[in-house]
Amino acid sequence: MKIVLYLHLHQPWRLARFRYVDLGSGRPYFDVARNLAIFAGIAERCYRPALTRLRDSLARFPEFRFSLSLTGTFVEQAEQAAPDVLDLLRDVVRTGRVSLVGETYYHSLAFLLPAPELHDEVELHRRMLRDQFRVRPKVLRMTELAFSDDLARFAESERFAGMLAEGWEGILGGRSANHRYCSASAPTVMLLLRNYRLSDDVGFRFSARGWNEYPLLSEKYAHWLASSPGDLLGLFMDFETFGEHHKADTGILDFLAALPGAVAQHRHLSWATVDEAVDGRPVDTISAPVTISWADQQRDLGAWLGNDLQRSAFEAAKKLGTLVTRANDPELLTMWRKLLTSDHFYYMYVGGHGADQGVHQYFSSYGSPYDAYANYMNALTDLRQRVVKRLAPVDA
Amino acid sequence: MTEAPSRRTKGRTRAARVRTTGGRPKPHTRRAVGRSRESSSRTSGKLVRRDRSQLEALTSTLAWRRTPEETPSTPPRVPVRKLHIVMVGWEYPPNHTGGLGVHCYELCRELGRMGHRITFLTPFHGPFTETQGVSFRWPGRRTEGEPPVPFAYQVTSGPAEPGWDTSMNSYNDWVGSLAGLKEVDVVHVHDWFGTRGGVALSRRMRRPLVMTIHSTEYDRTLGFPGAEIREHEAYGLQRADRVIAVSRHLKQQVVDRYGVPPGKVRVVYNAVRPTPRLERLRDAGVIVLYLGRLAAMKGVDTFLRAAARVAPLAPAATFVVAGEGPELPRLLTLSAHLGISDRVLFLGKVTEEERSLLLAGASVFVLPSVVEPFGIAALEAMAAGVPTIVSKTSGVAEITENTFAVDFWDIDEFASRIGELLQYPELRRLMGDASRWEALKAGWPERALETVGVYVELLDAAGSRP
Numbered sequence: 025m026k027i028v029l030y031l032h033l034h035q036p037w038r039l040a041r042f043r044y045v046d047l048g049s050g051r052p053y054f055d056v057a058r059n060l061a062i063f064a065g066i067a068e069r070c071y072r073p074a075l076t077r078l079r080d081s082l083a084r085f086p087e088f089r090f091s092l093s094l095t096g097t098f099v100e101q102a103e104q105a106a107p108d109v110l111d112l113l114r115d116v117v118r119t120g121r122v123s124l125v126g127e128t129y130y131h132s133l134a135f136l137l138p139a140p141e142l143h144d145e146v147e148l149h150r151r152m153l154r155d156q157f158r159v160r161p162k163v164l165r166m167t168e169l170a171f172s173d174d175l176a177r178f179a180e181s182e183r184f185a186g187m188l189a190e191g192w193e194g195i196l197g198g199r200s201a202n203h204r205y206c207s208a209s210a211p212t213v214m215l216l217l218r219n220y221r222l223s224d225d226v227g228f229r230f231s232a233r234g235w236n237e238y239p240l241l242s243e244k245y246a247h248w249l250a251s252s253p254g255d256l257l258g259l260f261m262d263f264e265t266f267g268e269h270h271k272a273d274t275g276i277l278d279f280l281a282a283l284p285g286a287v288a289q290h291r292h293l294s295w296a297t298v299d300e301a302v303d304g305r306p307v308d309t310i311s312a313p314v315t316i317s318w319a320d321q322q323r324d325l326g327a328w329l330g331n332d333l334q335r336s337a338f339e340a341a342k343k344l345g346t347l348v349t350r351a352n353d354p355e356l357l358t359m360w361r362k363l364l365t366s367d368h369f370y371y372m373y374v375g376g377h378g379a380d381q382g383v384h385q386y387f388s389s390y391g392s393p394y395d396a397y398a399n400y401m402n403a404l405t406d407l408r409q410r411v412v413k414r415l416a417p418v419d420a
Numbered sequence: 421m422t423e424a425p426s427r428r429t430k431g432r433t434r435a436a437r438v439r440t441t442g443g444r445p446k447p448h449t450r451r452a453v454g455r456s457r458e459s460s461s462r463t464s465g466k467l468v469r470r471d472r473s474q475l476e477a478l479t480s481t482l483a484w485r486r487t488p489e490e491t492p493s494t495p496p497r498v499p500v501r502k503l504h505i506v507m508v509g510w511e512y513p514p515n516h517t518g519g520l521g522v523h524c525y526e527l528c529r530e531l532g533r534m535g536h537r538i539t540f541l542t543p544f545h546g547p548f549t550e551t552q553g554v555s556f557r558w559p560g561r562r563t564e565g566e567p568p569v570p571f572a573y574q575v576t577s578g579p580a581e582p583g584w585d586t587s588m589n590s591y592n593d594w595v596g597s598l599a600g601l602k603e604v605d606v607v608h609v610h611d612w613f614g615t616r617g618g619v620a621l622s623r624r625m626r627r628p629l630v631m632t633i634h635s636t637e638y639d640r641t642l643g644f645p646g647a648e649i650r651e652h653e654a655y656g657l658q659r660a661d662r663v664i665a666v667s668r669h670l671k672q673q674v675v676d677r678y679g680v681p682p683g684k685v686r687v688v689y690n691a692v693r694p695t696p697r698l699e700r701l702r703d704a705g706v707i708v709l710y711l712g713r714l715a716a717m718k719g720v721d722t723f724l725r726a727a728a729r730v731a732p733l734a735p736a737a738t739f740v741v742a743g744e745g746p747e748l749p750r751l752l753t754l755s756a757h758l759g760i761s762d763r764v765l766f767l768g769k770v771t772e773e774e775r776s777l778l779l780a781g782a783s784v785f786v787l788p789s790v791v792e793p794f795g796i797a798a799l800e801a802m803a804a805g806v807p808t809i810v811s812k813t814s815g816v817a818e819i820t821e822n823t824f825a826v827d828f829w830d831i832d833e834f835a836s837r838i839g840e841l842l843q844y845p846e847l848r849r850l851m852g853d854a855s856r857w858e859a860l861k862a863g864w865p866e867r868a869l870e871t872v873g874v875y876v877e878l879l880d881a882a883g884s885r886p
Contacts, residue, residue, distance in 0.1 A: 044839030045729055045832050336846040392821060394851055398840040405843070 025202075026256050026296040027249060027287065028216055029090040030188065031263040032165075033071070034131050035063055035098045036367035038389055042402045053359065053403040060105040067106035070267030075112040077281040082119050088284040089121035091298040092263070093165055096129030096152050097365060110156065117157050123297035124153055126161030126184060132364035133328060135166055135175060135315075137342055145361070146182060163188065163298040167366050169218065169260065169318035170325065171195075173311055176207035176215075184213065186302030190318045191217035191258060195310050202254025206306035214302040215310055218260040218318060222248060227261040231274040242279050246286035250293055256301055260318070328369040333397040338369060340401065344408050351414045359407055363400070371396035500876055503605040504537045506621065508595055508614040512542055512556070513549040520610055520634045522796055523666070523690055528554045530868030539601060541614070543591040559594045588613060596620030606630055606875045612637070612649055615656025628878040631660035632688075635793040636673050642717055642790060654678050662874050664688050667815025670793040688870045689819055690794045691863045692803040701781040703849075705842045706736050709782035709806070711775065712797045714745030719788040719811065719828050721747075721754055726788070726834035728758035734842045742767040742778055779804035783848060784841045789814050790828045798823070802855035807848050809837045819862075822854035 040055035081088050094113070102109050116122045128134050128145040129152060135142050146164070153159050164184040166175055171189035179187045191201025201217040225245070229235045237244070249257060262269065270276040287293045319327040329335050341363055348360045371388040390396040507528065511521040528538050532553025540556050542548075548556050595617025608630040609618030615631065622629035637645035637653055657663055657678045663685045665671035671685045710723045720741060727739040741751065741764060748766070755764045770778065779785075785801035785808040792814035799816055801808050802823070810817050811828035824837040841848050 043832060043836035044733065044843065045836050047733065331850070332846050333850055336844075391825075394822070394824065394847060397847055398837070398844065401844050401847070402836075402840065 025250070025252065025254065025292055026294055026301060028256055028258045028260075028296050028298060028301045030092070030125065030216075030258070030260045030298055031090065031265075032093050032261070033098050033263040034093075034095040035059070035066070035101050036131065036365045037097050037101075037362050038062070039368065039399055039403055042399055042406065044398070044402050047402060047406050048409060053406070054362065056104075059101060063101045063105040066264065066268050067102070067109050069272065070264055071102075071106065071109045072112070073272065073277050074263065074266035074280060075109065075116065077277060079112065079116050081281065081284045082116060082121060085284040085288060087288065087295055089123075089295045089297045089300075091123040091125055091163075092116075093125035093127055094153075095127065095131040096149055097131060097362070099152060099156060114157060117159060121297065123163070123299040124157060124159045124161055125188065125298060126150060126153070126164045126182075128167055130361045130365050131167050131367070132361065133167060133325075133338065133366050133369070134364060135170060135178070136329075136338070137345060137364075141345065142178060143182065162186070163216070163302055168325075168328070170315050171215075171312055171317075172315040173207065173209035173313055175315070176210040176213045176312075179213045180207075180210035186214035186216060186298065188216050188218070188258075188260060188298065189310075189312070190316055190323055191219055192316055192323045194316060194323065195312045199308065200254050202252060202257055203307040204256055204301065204304055205308055205310045208309040208311035211306075211309065214304075214306060216256065216258050216298055216301055218258045219252070220318070222252070222257065223259050223261050226259070226276075226279075227265050227269070230265075230276055230279070231270045239275070240279065242282035242286035243289075245279075246283065246290060246293070249287065250290040256296070327373055328366050330373065331393075333372045333393060334369045337372060337397060337400055337404070340404055344404065344411065347408070347411045347415065351411045353411075353414055356407065356411055356414065360411075363404060363407065368396070368400050372400070500872055502535045502537065503872075503875060504539070504603050505531065505875070506539045506601060506604050506607045506627075507541065508607065508609040508618040508621070509540050509542045510610060510613050511544070512540065515544065523632070523634060524610060525549065525551065526691070526693060526864040527868055527871060530864050531872070533865075534868065534872070536872075539604075541595055541598070541617075543587075543613075557598070559591065589616075592617035592620070596624070601625065605879065608632065608875075609656060609660070610634065612652040612656060615652050615659075619656065619659045628661040628875075628882060629659065630662045630664060630874060630878070631656045632664040632666070633657065633670060633674060633793075634666055635791075636670070636677065638673065638677060639670075639717060639791040639793055640715075660684075661878050662686060664871065664874060666690055666794040667818055669813065669815050669818065686870075686874050688867050688874070689815070689862070690796050690799065691867050692796065692799045692859055693864060694803065694860050695776075701777075703783055703845070704736070705783045705845060705848065706738055707778075707782045708737055708739045708784045708786065708838055708842070709742065709778055709801070710740065710786050710788070711742040711770070711778060711801070712787070713743050714741070714747040714751060716747060717789060717791045718745075718747070719790045720751055722788040722790075722828060722831055722834060723786050724751060724755050724758060724760070724764065725831045726786075726838060727755075727764060728760045729831060729835035730839045730842075731760055731763050733839055737763070737838075737842055739764045740767060740778065740782070741765065742770045742775070744769045776804075779806055782806045784809065784838055786834065786838065787811065787814060787816070788826075788828060788834060792816070799859050802859035805852040805856040807841050807851035808855055809834060809841075820855075820858055822851055822858045 037054045038059055039053055040058070042051060042053055078090070092113070099110065117124060126146060127149055128142065129148040130145060132145060134145045150161065153161060162184065163186040164179045164182065165188040169188060169190050171187060176187060187207070189195070201219050205215040205217065207213045207215055225237070225240060229237070230240050232238060266276050266280050315325055316323050317325055317327070329338055344360060348357055371390050372393045388396065390399070507524065509524050513521055513525045516522065528540060528551050531538055532551055536553060538554045540554050542556065542558050545558055546556055592614060595614055598621060604625050604627050607618055607622040607625065607627050609615055610632045611634055618629060618631070637649045657674060657680050663674060663680055665674055665685055665687050666689060668687050671682070671687050674680045674685055675682045708727065710720055712718055714720055723741070731737065739760070752766065755761050779801055782801070783806070785798065785806045787795050787798040787808065787810045789795060789811050790813070792811065794815035795810060798808050798810050798814065802820065809824045809826060810820070812825045813828055817823070817825045826833045826837060841851070
């Protein structure tokens, strides 16, 4: 049984409060200082201590390996707010036992936009990984672990050997998630699936005092891993799980540090990076005619495009895309892409089932979804005005 | 183009003035305290000169800080025997203006439906809106064939006028010595006007006294209370066995400013009655509405300043000010000064029917109050499906999440919220729908039950469990 531990590092460029009366004022959309301050805080609580522990584990356990994905917006902020975090990342990547995963640079919903936006953003991300880490990713993950037959075909056309997806009953149809599959639409693309029960035991439930397994110790967890059937175990979660979502006083960092040792107690358990895990024969094919994700109870795109606010905001952004392309101005293009980051839409989520609403509120920096929508639309409207101005310069 | 609308505005004004000053003095003018106008200009002058951080500090002292849910008042779990409540009231529909009249009417209506009996005392003559279970009593006599003899209460602008205290004293004397009341369970007084009579009556009959406070003298005068009225409030608040405040913000004031022990105060919010959904008129994102009294505490000048800020960005918008009050002349001057006379319509007092139509056609409702113990108007707008902007200090902001809550001094923020709602139809639609749901989530039946809960608490304590 190979454990595929994969951790996702992402920070969005959050918008500043951009009021309706600020339209046309030239005020910046993004509050750089605030974003960097937030980043510095998370680096202190999470990135630095957790990466240090992972680096130590790599040194102590030659068997230990894992995979990471870093968004472009994360790396941009890390460069300015905590460059030592990038050094730590380079350290672990240099061991050769840490794979980096490909994705969109802006952590965007570009897969819902007309080509070639998705290709451009994935390419942008690949270039960033090459420049920063001298790595070419072999496996692709879409924003929020989105997966569909079309996306598998895209991965194939981009020459990725595999993709990550949610091990959701909807696509498994009674089969186990703990195997290597391949896409039905693009058989050269191997699929590594997230075991959401075991992943969420750490990601969501670790610090829940009401949980009947609380407290979760590494020995118990390793035992669960060892007694799982199958040959691959996908433990996919946010990197921020370690020290941010669960703060250090919950013991999560100690858990992370102790896990490789606890796993080593079980002879038939070993570790694999995603690059290693995609090598081999698939047990079966998997088809996903409709896009699935790793979010909420529904595992669909409802968290980003579930209500009319989200859809209308995304449609407006999409519509602006054609104008932005025509304007052919790199600065405007970058701003537009930063506005495509999925987090903006996530903040506009309304309602939902108890647990999900709590999760959404936790991540949002707005008082309400209406705030999030109005602020986003103001920035987008302002950008639109700038693009239109660029397209049709005023006659002198 | 700008000529015609400005003439129209002017015409409206004259009409409104005629209505304000003409005819029989109306009960609601009670609140038009003479001092309030000057104190408001004093206050707003100060506000403008303060810098932002001072203003933010001011908001944080005024606004209720959302704390983990505090149950306002618990409805009784067991059936309650039918009670007889003597309500020492003030205004009652159809002649009412503020939240107090609405609150009394809706409360009595629900109590009556539950089978309780209410004797409603008021200084004014009827006829009042017929309400099941409610009998009205007022001083003075009806004479056959002649118009009712007016009660001594004739005041139009509060304690500044001669004869004011005489009429109030005679009302209170009348209340205190009222005969012919049988099997009374509770005496319940609303606001300051009848506190002395209410206290005397409850003592004489040895029944517990409940006092509902709808606003304090500090609220009505923007922090420059008239000593006399404050005294009457303090007299009632300190002697009542239980105080009901219409918001947590108001409860805090009662505790801080009148030294009432917090354990004695319960919060029972106002509500709105579900009306058959009036079909929304074509929502073109045009009408921005203020509907309420034009008093200093209502911050209508903020509404106008925000209108002036957003008007150039929303060329189709019309800003409607519906209601009357002592601030009208100042607001007219202000709108001229801001150069938006052609964009603002002053409608004066509107009828119930006009009110429903305005709400059906409005795209945005604004309640910019500096001080607003509750703010029923905002809840009514929400119930009509109108997306609503409220000031953070209003009581209604405590129980609503599907609104934009703004600092009362933040003109840019009001302007932005108006602009956003006008500009983005999806936002308007979603907020409007959610508002309606939220406003009707808890209605008057729940509020009346909570009030009965307060009565039962007292009767329990007195050992006469109903």
